[in-house]
Structure formats: structure tokens, C-alpha cells
Amino acid sequence: FIEVIVVLIRQTSHVRVTRALRPIFLVDCRYCGAVRRNLRQIFQSLPPFIDILSLLLFFMVIFAVLGFYLFSANPLDPYFSTPEDSLVSLFVLLTTANFPDVMMPAYSKNAWSCVFFIVYLSIELYFIMNLLLAVVFDTFNDVEKKKFKSLLLHKRLAIEHAFRLLVSKRRHNGISFKQFEGLMRFYYPRMSARDKYLTFKALKKSNTELLGMEDFYNFYEVTGLKWKAKRSGDYWFYDLPHTPFLIFKGINILVKSKAFQYAMYVVIAVNGIWILADTLMIKDGAFFLRIVPWSYIVFLTIYGVEMLLKITGLGPSEYFTSGWNLFDFLVTIFAFVGIVVLAFDMEPFYFIVILRPLQLLRLFKIKRRYRDVLDTMFELLPRMASLGLTLMIFYYSFAIVGMEFFGDVLYPNCCNNSMVADSYRWINRTIGDRTVIQGYYSLNNFNNILNSFVTLFELTVVNNWYIIMEGVVSQTSHWSRIYFMTFYIVTMVVLTIIVAFILDAFLFRMNYSRKNKDEEDENGIVFETEVDKAEIDRLLEYNKQNGSSSFEISGLVKLSSRMTNNDQLKMVFIGRRLRTKSDLSIKMYEEEIQEWYEEHARINQMQQDQPLECILNSNTHLPSAELRQRSQTVT
Numbered sequence: 001f002i003e004v005i006v007v008l009i010r011q012t013s014h015v016r017v018t019r020a021l022r023p024i025f026l027v028d029c030r031y032c033g034a035v036r037r038n039l040r041q042i043f044q045s046l047p048p049f050i051d052i053l054s055l056l057l058f059f060m061v062i063f064a065v066l067g068f069y070l071f072s073a074n075p076l077d078p079y080f081s082t083p084e085d086s087l088v089s090l091f092v093l094l095t096t097a098n099f100p101d102v103m104m105p106a107y108s109k110n111a112w113s114c115v116f117f118i119v120y121l122s123i124e125l126y127f128i129m130n131l132l133l134a135v136v137f138d139t140f141n142d143v144e145k146k147k148f149k150s151l152l153l154h155k156r157l158a159i160e161h162a163f164r165l166l167v168s169k170r171r172h173n174g175i176s177f178k179q180f181e182g183l184m185r186f187y188y189p190r191m192s193a194r195d196k197y198l199t200f201k202a203l204k205k206s207n208t209e210l211l212g213m214e215d216f217y218n219f220y221e222v223t224g225l226k227w228k229a230k231r232s233g234d235y236w237f238y239d240l241p242h243t244p245f246l247i248f249k250g251i252n253i254l255v256k257s258k259a260f261q262y263a264m265y266v267v268i269a270v271n272g273i274w275i276l277a278d279t280l281m282i283k284d285g286a287f288f289l290r291i292v293p294w295s296y297i298v299f300l301t302i303y304g305v306e307m308l309l310k311i312t313g314l315g316p317s318e319y320f321t322s323g324w325n326l327f328d329f330l331v332t333i334f335a336f337v338g339i340v341v342l343a344f345d346m347e348p349f350y351f352i353v354i355l356r357p358l359q360l361l362r363l364f365k366i367k368r369r370y371r372d373v374l375d376t377m378f379e380l381l382p383r384m385a386s387l388g389l390t391l392m393i394f395y396y397s398f399a400i401v402g403m404e405f406f407g408d409v410l411y412p413n414c415c416n417n418s419m420v421a422d423s424y425r426w427i428n429r430t431i432g433d434r435t436v437i438q439g440y441y442s443l444n445n446f447n448n449i450l451n452s453f454v455t456l457f458e459l460t461v462v463n464n465w466y467i468i469m470e471g472v473v474s475q476t477s478h479w480s481r482i483y484f485m486t487f488y489i490v491t492m493v494v495l496t497i498i499v500a501f502i503l504d505a506f507l508f509r510m511n512y513s514r515k516n517k518d519e520e521d522e523n524g525i526v527f528e529t530e531v532d533k534a535e536i537d538r539l540l541e542y543n544k545q546n547g548s549s550s551f552e553i554s555g556l557v558k559l560s561s562r563m564t565n566n567d568q569l570k571m572v573f574i575g576r577r578l579r580t581k582s583d584l585s586i587k588m589y590e591e592e593i594q595e596w597y598e599e600h601a602r603i604n605q606m607q608q609d610q611p612l613e614c615i616l617n618s619n620t621h622l623p624s625a626e627l628r629q630r631s632q633t634v635t
Helices: 002-010 017-021 023-027 030-071 083-094 104-109 111-166 177-187 193-203 242-256 258-280 294-314 316-321 323-343 347-365 368-406 449-461 465-475 478-515 533-545 550-565 581-588 590-609 612-620 624-634
Strands: 226-229 427-431 434-438 525-532 570-577
Touching: 017 023, 017 368, 023 030, 023 368, 030 083, 030 104, 030 111, 030 368, 030 478, 083 111, 083 465, 083 478, 104 111, 111 177, 111 478, 111 581, 111 590, 177 193, 193 226, 193 525, 193 533, 193 550, 193 570, 242 258, 242 294, 258 294, 258 347, 294 316, 294 323, 316 323, 323 347, 347 368, 368 449, 368 478, 449 465, 449 478, 465 478, 478 581, 525 533, 533 550, 581 590
Parallel strands: none
Antiparallel strands: 226 570, 427 434, 525 570
């Protein structure tokens, strides 16, 4: 708004750097909670990061001064001619983008000058930079553990508080189903009456009618379960006639056998070798022949038969609950679409044919470590998306600043008075039968938002990034280097956090797999409970008396009718949900959690023993920031 007033008064445009702050409104919206958490984690990791970064810059300044005194006397060395050039050259050398070019003028005059560069890179690049990652990783790991501990204890505190509110004076040792059902009306309004009762039964471990405190502690684990009636047998085809049953049981045994799995691995390996051989035999850019190769049909037929055998042997529900089976299904379907594309010469869709080698990823299932790597990768995808969005926000801010200050600065044949003039000189040269064009660096500019993003990504990769920086500096001012150096430091912070996050997730997965070698995680969290016909009828009558809607009791009505028609006195239900990182953390920190609970109990006991006035006085002295943080965590 202020900028609009300024433009109206001055009647001319001006630098609008405040546009770079627009992502703040995006971060503040309710859909960007993950981005806010990432930014909070970045800021929490900043103090130790800044300490090590200060150490890194301190050594850089020392070596810059030393390099200026050692090499500035050489007129052929443009890298250390002034203190500023010396500092900038060593900053770029930290990224190895100008090595060994920065060393060669001094090295050509005195071979012993290489010791300066070797010592500098050993200290800065190989020691302090790795120390930076180690410190950030340790801080990140500590923040994650404290966050998990805080969330776990807040959940426990909330459960204890809810338990005290729900118990009655007459029954102070437990919660009845009526009280539990009243809680679930507020906590999970859309849960059916059947699922509420099954959740109550799954929580209740004792033979009494009441839900004790120890049972109620599992509230958060059980309330997210999806309940289904257990089949009368272990197979989906259990109720079929004898002959079909034997056929499907044979298929089930076949697809679960090791011989079948390893036979498919051999087929996939042969297919991979065949694809590699076909690729090496391609000539003259003829990537797609207008005919369908017979090898494509043979291997796809094998994959199609395997997919059908698994669906019929395991059943659709069990087949599609496995991530690997879902991956196989999608790749096979895309392969069938690829045959159609080749058969009907649908050139715009040839990219589908390129997806064939994805089948080779199934070979990683052979070894557990490979499975852990891929499982970690798939688990990280949602979080990596939010981290990518966080990085894009920084990109946008720097892109806007770059467009305001450096728009239309770089063009072909610019920068003629700089060391990087050759990179911007547009030249067509003929070498043999080919025409070679040089001077592509002029495309790395800040003329629009798309070019700015591409240029910033090239700066992030840091390969020859100093050419872009020096090109801009030659066209503007040496103060422009501040923009590029600041961008490098900011992206280094964000990327270090991302690397620390990946390391933490991978090491967590490895440690968990090592600790639970015999457990399979594909089934997730599973609870099993049994109900009889009398319970269902009493529950149905109870809900009718309390005026429950027909939608809430529809599941109970169907269940009661089904048990009556089949003369069933009892029925077993299975509740399943996906295993979250919180579940994995509970297993990983099992011993420490008991210590946390004991400490939590001692603190609660001390607070209960204190007079009310002391508690109120101690609460009044709590900082407001801490109160806000606690309220946010509970929320």
C-alpha cells in the first residue's frame, strides 16, 4: 500500500523489494503448517550453525589476508590483487567452483604455493564444513527428540485430565461405556456407534465393565483404527466351494513361495539386461520404432500374469495394502499403456514407454538394507515436499530481489571487461561436421521469474556459479557480490537442515530395523476384539433409547441382522491403521519413555502436594512465550 502511494506521488516506478516478502502471507495460511514447522526448525538450528559459520568465516578472512600478502605481488594473478578479490576468491574456493584455476597462477610461479590452498581446503572444506553438518544434525536430532517427548507427555497429561473429568464420584476407578461414548461424540463426531464400542473394547484389557487409567493411556493409539469384520478363514476364498478353494489356495501358496519371488527377480534382471542391450544398439536417434518389440510383449505378459496371480491368490484387499504390490500394479498398467502407444503410433505419449525400467526397482526388495533405503525415501516424500516448498519460498524472495536489481543486465556479448567475458561471448564455430555455439551463460539472467529460478538453482549447485556472479558484478557494482554470497549462505543453511533431516530419518529407520529384526511393518498397527450377539443387541437398544441417528446405528443394525441370519453368536473384528513415526519412536525410545513417565509422575505428585497458593504463584511467573508454546503443542 505504501509503495502504491509512493508511485502515485512520484509518477514513476521504483525498486519494489517488498514483493519479496509476499511468501509471508502464504506461510501464515492454515494449509502451510508443515512449512511453518520447517521454518521454526531452521531458526532453532541457527545458534549452533552461526557459531560454526563464524569460525569458518574467521579462518577465511585470515587466509584471505595471508593470500593477499603472498600472491598480490604476482601481476599475472588476478585472484589476490586486492584484499576484496582475495576474500571473494577464497569464498568461491570454499565451493570448489574455481579450483584449480585460482591456484594455477601462483603455482606456476612457485610450486610450494600449493601448500596454502591444500591447507585452506583441508581446514575449511573437509573439516569445518563437515563439522557444520555434524553440529546441525546433532541439534536437529535433539530438537526432534525433545519435540517427541513434549508431545508424548502432553498427550499423557491430556489423557489423565480427561480421565479425571470422566470418572464419576461413585465409580472413581474407571470410565463406563456411557461416559466414553459421550467423550467420542466430541472427539470423533463421525465415528459410528459400532466403531465406538469396538474402540472401547479394544482399550479395555481387564474383565471389568470399566476402563482403567492404564487402559485409557492407549487412547490415541486405538481411536484411529479402521474396523472390519474378520473373515471366517485366513483366506478371502475360504467360503468358496471345494474345487475353487483348492485352486485359489494353490495360487496363494505359489505367490507366497520364495521360489516364485526369486524367479520373478531373475525375470526382472534379464529384462533389465535386455533393455540395456536395446539402448546400446540404438542408432541415429531412433529411440522409438513404429513396431512393438517382441521382447516387450514377452516380459509384459510375464508381469501381467504375475499381477493376476497375486491378486487372485492374495485377494484384492491384501494385494493393494502392500506398497510394493501397488507399485508393481501401476508400473505394469503403464507398460500396457506403452504397448498401445507404440501400436497406434501415439507420439505425444512416448514418454510412457520410457517408464519401463522402473520395474528394475523391484530388485531392491532382495536385500533388507535396500528395502529400508526405499522405505525411508517413500516415508520422506510428504515431508520433503514441505521442505521443497520452504526452499521455494527462499527462491522466490531472492528471485524478486534479483529481478529488481539485475533485470536485463546480462545479455550476449556483455561483460567484455571482466575475467568471464569468454563465457558470455556468443560465437558460432564449426568443428568438423558440427557447429558449436558458445556463450550460453547469457541465458542465466534475472529477466523474469522463470529465468531467475533457473539461475538460482544453478547458483545452488555451485558449479561455475562465480561466472554468473562476476558477470553481474562487471555490469553493475562490486557490491552485487553481497547478494550472491548471502544466497549461498542461506541455501547452505536450508540444505544442511534438509540433509540433517534425511540422515535422521535414515538412521532412525536403520536403528529401528536393527532393534526389531523379526517384525514386519507392512500390517501396521493391528488390534483384535471379539463381540457376541447379546452385546450388539444391548448396544443397539442403548443407542435407540439415547436418540442416536439412523446413520450412527446403521452399522449396528446390519451387524445384528447378519449375525441373526448366519446364526452367529460371536464375531471377531480387526482394527488396523498405518504405523506412524510416533509409533516407531515409542518403540525406539522405550527405555527412555519409562524414565520420562516417572519424571512426569514425580512432577505431578509435587504439584499435588503443594498448596493451591504456591501453584498459582508459580504459574503467574511463567513467561508468556512458554505458555504460548505449550498451548500450541497441545493444539
